[in-house]
Every structure is written in structure tokens, then in C-alpha cells.
Amino acid sequence: MAAKRRPTLADVAREVGVSAKTVSRVLNEDGPVSAETREQVLAAVAKLGFQPNLMARNIRVGGPDTTIGLVIPDLANPFFGAVARSIEDTVRDRGLTLLMGSSADDPDRERSLTDKFLARRVSILMVVPSVGADHSHLKPHRAAGLPVVFIDRPGAGLATDSVVSSNRDGSHEGVAHLIAHGHRRIGFIGDLPTKLYTRRERLAGYRSALGDADIPYDRSLVASAHDQRGAEAATSKLLGLADPPTALFAGNNIMALGIVAELARSKRKDVAVVAFDDVSLAEALEPALTVVAQDPEEIGRTVAATALARLDGDRSRARTVTVPTRLIVRGSGEQPASGAREA
Amino acid sequence: MAAKRRPTLADVAREVGVSAKTVSRVLNEDGPVSAETREQVLAAVAKLGFQPNLMARNIRVGGPDTTIGLVIPDLANPFFGAVARSIEDTVRDRGLTLLMGSSADDPDRERSLTDKFLARRVSILMVVPSVGADHSHLKPHRAAGLPVVFIDRPGAGLATDSVVSSNRDGSHEGVAHLIAHGHRRIGFIGDLPTKLYTRRERLAGYRSALGDADIPYDRSLVASAHDQRGAEAATSKLLGLADPPTALFAGNNIMALGIVAELARSKRKDVAVVAFDDVSLAEALEPALTVVAQDPEEIGRTVAATALARLDGDRSRARTVTVPTRLIVRGSGEQPASGAREA
DNA sequence: CTGAAAGCGCTAACAG
DNA sequence: CTGTTAGCGCTTTCAG
Numbered sequence: 001m002a003a004k005r006r007p008t009l010a011d012v013a014r015e016v017g018v019s020a021k022t023v024s025r026v027l028n029e030d031g032p033v034s035a036e037t038r039e040q041v042l043a044a045v046a047k048l049g050f051q052p053n054l055m056a057r058n059i060r061v062g063g064p065d066t067t068i069g070l071v072i073p074d075l076a077n078p079f080f081g082a083v084a085r086s087i088e089d090t091v092r093d094r095g096l097t098l099l100m101g102s103s104a105d106d107p108d109r110e111r112s113l114t115d116k117f118l119a120r121r122v123s124i125l126m127v128v129p130s131v132g133a134d135h136s137h138l139k140p141h142r143a144a145g146l147p148v149v150f151i152d153r154p155g156a157g158l159a160t161d162s163v164v165s166s167n168r169d170g171s172h173e174g175v176a177h178l179i180a181h182g183h184r185r186i187g188f189i190g191d192l193p194t195k196l197y198t199r200r201e202r203l204a205g206y207r208s209a210l211g212d213a214d215i216p217y218d219r220s221l222v223a224s225a226h227d228q229r230g231a232e233a234a235t236s237k238l239l240g241l242a243d244p245p246t247a248l249f250a251g252n253n254i255m256a257l258g259i260v261a262e263l264a265r266s267k268r269k270d271v272a273v274v275a276f277d278d279v280s281l282a283e284a285l286e287p288a289l290t291v292v293a294q295d296p297e298e299i300g301r302t303v304a305a306t307a308l309a310r311l312d313g314d315r316s317r318a319r320t321v322t323v324p325t326r327l328i329v330r331g332s333g334e335q336p337a338s339g340a341r342e343a
Numbered sequence: 344m345a346a347k348r349r350p351t352l353a354d355v356a357r358e359v360g361v362s363a364k365t366v367s368r369v370l371n372e373d374g375p376v377s378a379e380t381r382e383q384v385l386a387a388v389a390k391l392g393f394q395p396n397l398m399a400r401n402i403r404v405g406g407p408d409t410t411i412g413l414v415i416p417d418l419a420n421p422f423f424g425a426v427a428r429s430i431e432d433t434v435r436d437r438g439l440t441l442l443m444g445s446s447a448d449d450p451d452r453e454r455s456l457t458d459k460f461l462a463r464r465v466s467i468l469m470v471v472p473s474v475g476a477d478h479s480h481l482k483p484h485r486a487a488g489l490p491v492v493f494i495d496r497p498g499a500g501l502a503t504d505s506v507v508s509s510n511r512d513g514s515h516e517g518v519a520h521l522i523a524h525g526h527r528r529i530g531f532i533g534d535l536p537t538k539l540y541t542r543r544e545r546l547a548g549y550r551s552a553l554g555d556a557d558i559p560y561d562r563s564l565v566a567s568a569h570d571q572r573g574a575e576a577a578t579s580k581l582l583g584l585a586d587p588p589t590a591l592f593a594g595n596n597i598m599a600l601g602i603v604a605e606l607a608r609s610k611r612k613d614v615a616v617v618a619f620d621d622v623s624l625a626e627a628l629e630p631a632l633t634v635v636a637q638d639p640e641e642i643g644r645t646v647a648a649t650a651l652a653r654l655d656g657d658r659s660r661a662r663t664v665t666v667p668t669r670l671i672v673r674g675s676g677e678q679p680a681s682g683a684r685e686a
Numbered sequence: 687c688t689g690a691a692a693g694c695g696c697t698a699a700c701a702g
Numbered sequence: 703c704t705g706t707t708a709g710c711g712c713t714t715t716c717a718g
Contacts, residue, residue, distance in 0.1 A: 006464075006487065008711055019689045024713060032687055049483050054462040055398040055408065056711035060694050065398065067442070075428040078421050085418040088445060097459055099410070100443045102431060116440055119397040121349075140392050144349065257623055264627035280600055281624045284607035351695055362705050367697060375703055399695035403710050 007048040015044040027052060058121070064146070067097045068124040068307075069117030072151070073105045079253055079277055079296055080128065083151065086300025087126065094308065096123065105196075107133035114138070123147075124307045129155040131195050147310035149303050153197040159318045161310070163302045167198055167276075170292040170325030171205025172212075174274040175249055177290065177333045179213045183247040183272055186210070187221045187238040189231055189259060190251030194224060202251050202276055221245055231258020232265075239268065247272035247335070253279050260285060272335035278328065288330035298323050350391040358387040370395055401464070407489070410440050411467040411650070412460030415494070416448045422596055422620055422639055423471065426494065429643025430469065437651065439466065448539075450476035457481070466490075467650045472498040474538050490653035492646050496540040497663065504653070506645045506664045508637045510541055510619075513668030514548025515555075517617040517635040518592055520676045522556045526590040526615055529553070530564045530581040532574055532602060533594030537567060545594050545619055564588055574601020575608075582611065590615035590678070596622050603628060615678035621671065631673035641666050 013020045018037060025031045026041040033041075044050070058065050068091060072080040088098055099117055103110040107130045117125060118141060128151045129135065135148075136157035142148050148155075150162035178186050188206050190199040207217055220241065223234035231250070235258060238245055248271060250256035256275030263271055275282075275291045282289035302321050356363045361380060368374045369384040376384075387393070401408050411434060415423040431441055442460055446453040453473045460468060461484060471494045472478065478491075479500035485491050491498075493505035521529050531549050533542040550560050563584065566577035574593070578601060581588055591614060593599035599618035606614055618625075618634045625632035645664050 009713095010711080020711085021690085021713075022688060025688085028713085030713085034687060037687085049480075051458065051462050053402070053464060053711055054459075055464065056402050056694090057713075058694095059396070059399050059402055059696085060711080060713045062694065075431060076421065076424040078419065078424065081419040081421065081424045085445060088418060097456075097463075098443050100441050102428060113440075115394065116397075119394050120440075121396060121398065137392075260624060260627045264629075264631075279624065281603060281622065281628065284603045284628060285624065286607075286629050288607075352697095353695080363695090364697075364706080365704060368704085371697085373697085377703060380703085396695055399710090400697075401710090402712085403695080403697045405710060 006053075007050045009050075009052065012041065012044045012048060012050050015048060016040045064123035065121045066095055067099045067117075067120060067122045068126060069114065069120070069122040070098055070100045071103050071110055071113045071117075071127045072100070073103055073128055073130070075100070075102045077254070078280070079294065082296035083300040083303070086297040087304045090301050090304035091308065103128070103130050105130045107131070111137075123311060124149070126151055126303055126307065127155065128152050131193050131197075147307040149307045149310075151299065151303050154320065161306045161318050161320070163299055163306065163321045163323060165198075165294045165299065166322050166325050167201035168205040168208070170294075170327070171202040171249070171276055172209045173205075173325075173327050174276060174290075174292040174333075175206045175209035176212070177327060177329065178247045178249065178272055178274055179209060179215070181247075181272065181334045182336075183245075184213075184215050185218075185221065185243065185245040185247070186215075187223065187235075187245035187248045188251065189223045189225060189234045189238070189248060189255045191255060192224050192226050199224075199251055206249055225255060225258060228254055228258040228261065231255045232262040235259045235262040236266070239266075239271065245271070247274070247333070249273075250275035253277040256289070256291070260289060270335055273332040276325075282328075283330055285332070287332045287335065290330045290333035291328050292325045293328050294325055295323050349396075350393040352393075352395065355384065355387045355391060355393050358391060359383045407466035408464045409438055410442045410460075410463060410465045411469060412457065412463070412465040413441055413443045414446050414453055414456045414460075414470045415443070416446055416471055416473070418443070418445045420596070421623070422637065425639035426643040426646070429640040430647045433644050433647035434651065446471070446473050448473045450474070454480075466654060467492070469494055469646055469650060470498065471495050474536050474540075490650040492650045492653075494642065494646050502661045504649045504661050504663070506642055506649065506666060508541075508642065509665050509667050510544035511548040511551070513635040513637075513670070514545040514592070514619055515552045516548075516668075516670050517619060517633075517676075518549045518552035519555070520633065520670060520672065521590045521592065521615055521617055522552060522558070524590075524615065524677045525679075526588075527556075527558050528561075528564065528586065528588045528590070529558075530566065530578075530588035530591045531594065532566045532568060532577045532581070532591060532598045534598060535567050535569050542567075542594055549592055568598060568601060571597055571601040571604065574598040575605040576601075578602045578605040579609070582609075582614065588614070590617070590676070592616075593618035596620040599632070599634070603632060613678055616675045619668075625671075626673055628675070630675045630678065633673045633676035634671050635668045636671050637668055638666050
């Protein structure tokens with residue numbers, strides 16, 4: 001019942017009647033060891049169920065640990081889940097392990113996570129930066145060789161690599177699609193806070209598409225929400241306007257869920273919709289949901305590849321990689337622009 | 344450009360002109376320290392940007408590390424993402440950090456992950472066990488006090504806590520719902536491998552519901568798939584049968600996506616559907632998707648609470664907690680059971 | 687091919 | 703209130 005001490009190198013050495021260093025040699029395929037000793041050591045390791053203490057090893061070796069610190073806003077958001085999986089797939093064969101945490105887009109939680117990760121001497125730090133977070137405290141670490149990569153948004157106060165989607169162009173393309181189908185009153189529902197990089201970029205794309213078509217920007221057509229419920233309310237609010245939109249553009253996947261759910265609930269098939277970021281079942285909706293698809297797998301791969309290159313000594317200038325989005329036309333952007341038929 | 348050595352306790356001590364232990368005392372609020380020394384130390388810490396090396400600390404203190412090892416099949420699966428988030432939310436205030444990895448349901452990858460986690464002396468191990476994985480190697484660790492909790496499925500070769508959904512009852516309820524609406528030929532599309540615990544349990548619930556209604560079990564109505572595409576193919580296969588099903592039961596969220604997508608593609612509104620596990624946009628489909636909803640948040644909370652209780656010394660017998668599912672009727676289970684109208 | 691000693695960064699256990 | 707010594711589990715360094 002008292003927690004038994006886990007066996008150590010010394011225990012194994014004692015068992016075989018050899019020195020700790022010899023055991024270490026066998027385990028790390030370091031210096032030369034006679035075949036016989038080797039077998040005995042391996043047998044003892046198996047018998048005692050010995051597992052080397054990685055932390056002790058790391059302490060002594062001194063280098064960074066074989067872990068990667070990854071901070072994302074929400075482990076349950078499918079977009080970030082897909083990015084995380086892609087990162088893991090890319091770093092797996094390097095033997096790196098993921099230390100993960102969700103920040104809930106709160107700078108304090110983000111900081112607390114990155115501090116913990118740094119205290120564990122992660123070999124790489126990957127962060128989806130929260131609005132309001134300052135990253136200048138990472139400067140010395142970057143300078144000391146720690147690869148830091150920002151995901152989905154650029155970070156503040158630190159010049160380092162980042163990987164983002166083509167938010168502005170993608171959004172522009174999506175809104176232009178609506179315009180091409182005759183819509184002139186197009187609502188935008190974005191997430192919060194409004195200072196969020198992706199929100200701002202996507203709104204900029206929305207505005208530039210309107211501008212290209214000489215459609216005046218109408219602030220009253222822009223709404224915001226924190227979550228799906230909020231997006232539903234925002235949808236309902238926009239459609240209740242005196243001069244309501246005939247089309248809606250969703251600023252991200254969660255906003256898309258809210259818009260689609262609310263339109264379904266109120267049986268409004270006459271409202272065109274385009275969403276930024278793909279969602280599952282988009283093709284099964286009626287009409288099927290047209291989206292500006294992001295490429296989370298490619299984002300994850302790029303993040304991981306960039307970080308690994310840095311780890312391998314790449315000292316080139318910090319760069320921002322933009323991963324292209326792709327308009328997937330499925331029908332929902334082509335609803336008649338004839339306005340609401342009936343409430 | 345040469346990676347500067349990170350400052351250590353000794354560096355801080357030297358800077359202030361005090362001993363290492365004193366610095367340690369300040370940082371850990373250990374013994375008493377004069378206010379003055381305290382300020383000086385804190386200043387030096389800030390100046391040097393010192394961050395204590397958690398691994399070194401842990402080595403010395405000897406106890407388990409403040410990390411939790413979590414193995415799930417796929418970081419990108421929303422169900423497991425939700426479970427992971429809930430776990431994290433529950434353990435956060437205990438200062439525990441998540442070490443995560445996806446096994447892809449491969450026993451070897453699972454083993455490699457758990458071995459890594461053990462080598463890092465995680466304080467808790469949480470695993471969604473893969474089919475074919477044996478966990479007897481964890482026995483000594485469990486015996487030595489390491490809490491091990493299986494998630495979503497029981498593990499093999501180790502008596503320990505597990506948290507699962509009420510698969511059999513939930514599935515029974517979902518199928519009974521279809522039967523109540525007149526369906527007698529009900530297809531089952533489950534995931535692979537067929538030996539998967541959740542698959543078996545849900546199939547058992549399906550069979551028992553059929554049995555209760557004196558509907559004979561027809562093997563040809565049971566299909567399997569690995570992923571959404573496969574589920575689409577399986578759907579199409581079942582509907583192409585000479586005597587096709589009038590209703591389909593999805594064995595999990597991914598199968599549900601495939602079934603719904605295929606029915607939408609082939610414009611088959613006459614097929615009733617009930618899915619095990621909720622999916623986003625379920626209520627926006629036409630008809631809205633009736634599901635047997637799991638409760639990933641509650642699963643995560645229970646997993647975390649169980650593990651923490653063990654960590655706090657709970658030595659009671661290993662238990663299996665079943666988290667109830669809930670039938671959410673939205674309409675898709677009530678399609679007319681009049682058979683296929685037309686191919 | 688193998689071992690002894692020293693030390694990674696930190697804290698426990700005693701001193702003072 | 704503070705410092706010293708020892709040692710966590712491992713590897714480096716240097717001798718055998």
C-alpha cells in the first residue's frame with residue numbers, strides 16, 4: 001500500500017552486478033558493451049520493469065526537453081483539434097510529445113500555460129495568441145534558440161514565425177460570391193472580441209468585396225457573438241432589421257453553426273449564407289452550405305515544419321506563412337436575393 | 344547566436360549575494376525570509392528572467408510530476424476533444440498539465456505513448472484503450488499508486504477505474520424509437536474494428552431492442568466503416584439491398600456524418616435515422632437528426648474526479664462509472680416506414 | 687570494454 | 703532568518 005519506489009538505474013546495476021554507467025550505455029546505445037553484459041542488463045530491466053526517468057536524463061543532458069508546448073483556445077473546437085492532430089502527426093517521428101492546454105482566449109491563462117511550458121524546458125512553443133496577450137517576455141527565450149510559432153494569428157511584442165489562413169482574400173472571395181448572386185445587403189457575423197485578428201481580417205475582406213461592388217458599408221449589418229447561441233441571436237437580430245440583409249457571411253465555424261441553426265429554426269430558406277471555415281455536414285444541409293474552407297492540416301504541417309526547421313538551426317528572418325483558403329460552392333450562397341418573402 | 348544558458352537558481356543567488364536555498368525559499372514560499380531579501384531575490388529573478396526548472400525540482404522532490412498523460416484515439420474527433428477539454432477544466436486548479444497524444448486506435452502507438460508518459464513520471468494516466476492493447480504492464484504502476492483511468496472503453500489486463508457511456512441502453516432506446524415509429528427493417532452502421540467495445544455494446548443494444556419487438560436479427564443489415572467515406576458507402580450498400588432497411592442506426596458520430604451525407608446526396612428523405620452521439624448542426628438538417636446524445640463533459644469530469652480521488656488516497660475497489668446517454672428526438676427517427684419508394 | 691567520480695538544477699535536512 | 707551539505711536519477715568525463 002505504501003507507494004513502492006520505482007526502480008532506478010542503480011537498482012538495475014545492482015541486480016546485474018555492474019555499474020550504473022554500463023546500464024546507461026546499454027539503454028542509450030552509447031559506448032561499447034559486451035554482448036553478454038548487454039543481455040544481462042536487458043533481462044534485469046525487464047525483470048524490474050525499469051523505465052528510465054526522462055526528467056533526470058534531461059536535467060543532466062541540459063538541452064531542451066523532447067516536448068512541445070501547444071496553447072490553443074479550445075481543445076473542443078474542431079478547427080483547432082484538426083490543427084493539433086496535424087502538428088502531432090508531423091512531429092511524431094522526431095519523438096516529440098505534446099504538452100497541451102486551452103487558453104479560452106484569455107491572456108492570463110495563456111501566460112500561465114506558456115510559463116509552465118517554459119519551466120518544463122519545452123523544445124518548441126506553439127501558441128494561438130489571445131487578444132491582449134503580450135509576448136515580449138518570450139524574447140530572451142527566442143534569442144536563446146527556442147523556436148516560437150504563432151498559429152492562426154500573429155502574436156504581439158515578438159518577431160517570430162507565424163502561420164495564418166488567407167483570411168482577407170478568403171473572406172473577400174466568399175462575399176464576392178454572394179454579390180455575384182445579386183446580394184447587396186449582406187450581414188457579417190463575427191466572433192468576439194472585435195479586435196481579434198481573424199475577425200478584423202475577415203471583416204476587412206468583407207468590406208473590400210463590398211467596396212469593389214460599390215456597395216456602401218453599413219455598420220448596422222455587422223454583428224458579433226461569443227458562441228453559437230450568440231450567433232443565433234445575432235442572426236435573428238439582423239433579420240429583424242427594418243431593411244434586413246438578404247445574405248449572411250459567417251466569420252468562423254461557430255458563427256456558421258449559429259446562423260444555420262437559427263435559419264433552420266425560423267425556416268428562412270430565402271437567406272443566402274457563406275461561412276468562413278468548413279463545418280461537418282455542410283453538404284447535407286438544404287441548401288448545402290457554401291464555405292471558404294481553411295486547411296487545418298496544412299496549417300498544422302506548416303507550423304510543425306517551421307518549428308522543426310528552427311530547431312535544426314534555421315536562423316533566417318521570421319516569416320509569416322499564409323495558407324490559402326478555398327471557396328467551396330455548395331449552394332447556400334445562391335439563394336434568391338429577392339429579400340424576405342414572409343416573416 | 345550560441346544558445347545562451349538559461350539562468351539557474353545559483354545565478355540568481357550569486358546576483359543577490361545570497362545562498363541558493365534562500366532563493367528557493369522565496370520562490371516556494373518555504374521557510375521564513377526577511378522582507379528585504381525577499382524583494383532583492385524577486386528583483387533578481389525578474390531581471391535575469393529566471394524560471395525554475397520544474398524537471399530538476401521534480402527529480403529532487405521525488406514524487407510524481409504535475410502532469411497527466413492522456414491518450415485518445417484522435418485529437419480531431421469532436422467527441423474526444425470535448426472530453427479532453429472537460430478533463431482539463433477539472434484538473435486545472437490542481438495545477439496539473441496535460442501531456443496528450445493520439446493513438447489512432449493502434450495498440451503500438453498507444454503503448455509508445457503510455458511508455459513515454461510513464462518515463463516522465465506523470466501523476467495520472469488516462470487512456471482511451473485501443474482494441475487489442477493489453478494493459479497488464481501497467482499493473483506495477485497502479486500498485487505503486489499511479490491512478491489509471493480508462494475512458495470510453497474498459498481496458499484489458501488491468502483492474503482499474505473506467506468511465507463509459509450507457510452504450511447498450513442508449514442504443515436500445517434509440518432503436519426502440521425507430522421501432523415505435525413502425526420500422527422493422529433497421530440497418531446498423533458501426534465503426535471498426537468490430538471487436539471495439541463501444542461497437543459491440545451498441546450493437547447489443549440494437550439487437551436487444553429488435554428482440555423486444557420480436558424482430559429477427561438480420562446480419563445483412565449490419566455494416567461497418569472506418570470513416571465518413573466508408574459510412575457513406577455502407578449506407579449506399581444497405582439501401583441497395585433487395586429488401587432494404589427503412590431506417591438506419593449510426594453507431595457513432597462519424598458514422599452519422601456518413602449516413603446523413605449519403606442520404607442527402609441521394610436525396611433519400613424516406614429513410615429514418617437515429618445516431619449514437621450528437622453532432623453539430625443536427626437540428627438544422629431536414630429532417631433534424633434524432634440522436635442518442637453522449638455527455639462528453641460529464642465523462643471528462645468523472646474521469647478527472649475519479650483520478651484525483653485516487654491521487655488523494657482513495658483505495659477503494661476499482662469501479663466502472665456509466666454516464667447516461669439521452670435520447671434527443673428531433674424528427675429523423677419518425678420518417679414513414681413505408682419502405683423505399685423509388686431507387 | 688568497464689567503472690569511479692563529479693555534476694546537471696534543485697530541495698531536504700540539518701545546522702547555526 | 704540564513705547557509706551548508708547531501709543527494710534525487712541520470713550522464714559526462716576521465717581513468718582504468
